[in-house]
Amino acid sequence: MSISQYIFWFLSFVALISALMVVFSKSPVYSVLSLIMTFFAIAGHYLLLSAQFLAAVHIIVYAGAIMVLFLYVIMMLNLNKEAEPHKKPYIQIISFVAIGLLMVTLIGTLKEAEAIAPSNIANNVGGIGTVEQLGKVLFNQFLLPFEISSILFLSAMVGAVYLSKKNLQ
Amino acid sequence: MDPLLIKAIIVLIIFAITLLVATYSTWGERKVAAFLQDRVGPNRAGPGGLLQPLADAVKMFMKEEIIPSVSNKWLFILGPCISMLTALMTGVVIPWGGDITLGGQTFNLQIVDLNIGILYLFGVVSLGVYGIMIGGWASNNKYSLLGAIRASSQMISYEIAMGLAIIALVMTTGTLSLKEIVQQQDAGFANIVYQPLGFVIFLICAFAETNRAPFDLPECETELIGGYHTEYSSMKLGFFLFAEYINMFISSAVIVSFYFGGYNFPFQHELGLEGNWLTIVQTIVFFMKVLGFVFFFFWVRWTLPRFRYDQLMNLGWKVLLPLALVNIFITGLTMWFLGKI
Secondary structure, three states: OOHHHHHHHHHHHHHHHHHHHHHHOOOHHHHHHHHHHHHHHHHHHHHHOOOHHHHHHHHHHHHHHHHHHHHHHHHHHOOOOOOOOOOOHHHHHHHHHHHHHHHHHHHHHHHHHHHHOOHHHOOOOOOOOOHHHHHHHHHHHOHHHHHHHHHHHHHHHHHHHHHOOOOOO | OOHHHHHHHHHHHHHHHHHHHHHHHHHHHHHHHHHHOOOOOOOOOOHHHOOHHHHHHHHHHHOOOOOOOOOOHHHHHHHHHHHHHHHHHHHHHOOOOOEEEEOOEEEEOOOOOOOOHHHHHHHHHHHHHHHHHHHHHHOOOHHHHHHHHHHHHHHHHHHHHHHHHHHHHHHHHOOOOHHHHHHHHHHOOOHHHOOHHHHHHHHHHHHHHOOOOOOOHHHOHHHHOOHHHOOOOHHHHHHHHHHHHHHHHHHHHHHHHHHOOOOOOOOHHHOOOOHHHHHHHHHHHHHHHHHHHHHHHHHHHOOOOOOOHHHHHHHHHHHHHHHHHHHHHHHHHHHHHOOOO
16 A cells, blocks of 8 residues: 555544534534544545545634534533433434435535546646636636525525624514 | 754744744834834833843743633643644745855755745644633633624634635735745736735735734733633733734734735845845845834724624624625736736
8 A cells, every 4th residue: 555545544434433423422512523533634634535635624714613602612611510301202203314315415416526527627637626716716717606605695694683683674 | 964953943933933923022112102103112121121022921931820710721821822723824825035045055944845835834824723712611701601602603714705805816926935925926916006905905804814903802901801802811811911912923024924915025036135144134134024013003993993793793704704705806807818827
C-alpha cells in the first residue's frame, strides 16, 4: 500500500469511530467534541483529494464556527444531564424511517453526481481543488445555483434575526 | 543537505524564537506597564530584571498542581494543550524572510508556502477558542464557565469582521498566499496604503481574538476572578498565559505581513546588499516591525480601560461588521473605476 492509502484508512477509521462516538456518548459535550474530530478526519480526506480550499473552508465553517456555537449553547443551557427523558417508541420509529429515507436520497444523488461533473476541470486534473479552479467553475458554470443558494442563506438569516426580536407584534 | 532536514531545522529555530519572544514579552509587558504607571518594574533578577522570565518559569513549574475533584479531568488537561497547540500552529505560514543560500542550495525562511495560507491562518485562529471553552467548562466553576462563554461569543463575533477585512485585502492582492502578498509589497507600496480602513478593522479584531485588553472580558478579574483560568494552577495556567503571548506575537507578525510590507523595507535594493546579507537584514527589519506591534499591544492594554460586555458586542456587530462591508464595497468600486476588474 502507498502512504496515501495508509492515510486514507487511518482517516476513515478516525472518522467512523468519532462519528459513532457522537451517537453513543452520553454527555452532549463529548458528542460535540467527537463531531469536531469527525470534521477533521473529513477535512483530511479533502486534502487527500487535493481539495485544499474545501478542506480549509470545512474547518473554518464547521469546526471553527458552527461547532463553537453548538458548544456554546450546550454549555450555557447546561445540558450535561445524563437523565434525558426516554422517547416514545413511535417517535423513534418515525425518526429512524426519516433518517433512512434521507440516506437513500443522499446515496441516490451521489450516484448520479458523476453525470453533472463540471466540464472544464476535466482537462486540468492536477489543480482540481485549488481556489482558482473552484472559483472559475462556481462563477461560470454554476453561477445560478450558487447565487440561489446564497439567497437561501440570506433569507434564513433574515428569518433568524426577525425571530430573535424581542417585541414581536 | 537534505531539504527535509533543513526544513526541520527552520521549524525548530522558528519554534525556539517564538517561545523566546513570548517569554521576553512577559518581561517587556511588565516594563512597559511600569513605565506607563511611573514605576520601576522588575529589576531584581539579573540586570534590569532580564532574568525575571526564568524566575517566573521556575515558579510556575514548582507550584502545586491542582485538578479540582469535581472537574472533568481529561478535558481540564486538554484545554491548555489546545490553546498552546493552536497558538504555535499559526507560525507555519508566516514568511519570516527571503531566500537563504547555503552550500549552493537555496532555502526559503517560510516553513511552508500554502496557496491557501490566509485560509489556513483563519482556520487555526478560529480553533483557538476551543482551548478556552473546554478549559473553562471542564473546571466546573461558574466564573470559569462565564469566561468561556464570553470568550466564545466574542471570538465568533469578531471573526466575522476580521474575515471581511481580509476579503477586501484578498480583492486587492488577488492571492491567498502570504508569501505572494509580501512579495507584491516589495514592488509597490505597503498594503496599508490601499487598505487603511481594512487595517484598522483587522487590528481591532486582532485585539479581540487574542483576548487582550480592552477586549479581555473572558478573564476580566474584577468581575470573574480569573475568568476561564480561575481553577488552573501551576504550568497549566502558564500554558494559557503563554499561549496569549504567542498569539500576540503571531498576530503582530500577521499584521506586518498583511499590511506593512512583511520583511520588505523602503530602498532595500539600493543598499548594495545581496543574497544572504539582504535576507538577514530583511529578517531583522521584520522582527523590528513585529516587536513594534507587540509594543503597541502593551501600550493599548495599559492605556485603555476595559469595555463593558454590551459595548463590546455593539462594537463588533453594529460598527465593525458594517464598516467591513462598506470597505469591501469601496474596494470593489475603486478597483472597478481603475479598470482592474
